[in-house]
Amino acid sequence: MLDDLDYTLVEGTRKDHAISLYTLSTCGFCKKAMAFLGRQGFSYRYIHVDLIPLERKTAIKKVLKESFNQDVAFPFAVIDDTTHLVGFIEPDWKLSLGVDA
Secondary structure: OHHHOOOEEEOOOEOOOOEEEEEOOOOHHHHHHHHHHHHHOEOEEEEEHHHOOHHHHHHHHHHHHHHHOOOOOOOEEEEOOOEEEEOOOHHHHHHHHOOOO
């Protein structure tokens, strides 16, 4: 279900993780997360869930919650289909992505 969404792809030099980012277009923390990934050179894909139809948005949130046993808040990052991050706390993102402090 999540793979057939209309993601925007951001190309970077680092491709060591498959990163899918679920964001809100007006969210400051979402923008910080995207800027962080850009500064670190990661390739990633993202979708602004507030800009898609309500039924799709509801389905995405349900799949994420069931897959990761986590309430959905934004940004919500899925790393390599196994790890997830909720919100943007830079030290947590660095640790999860293997970025040196």
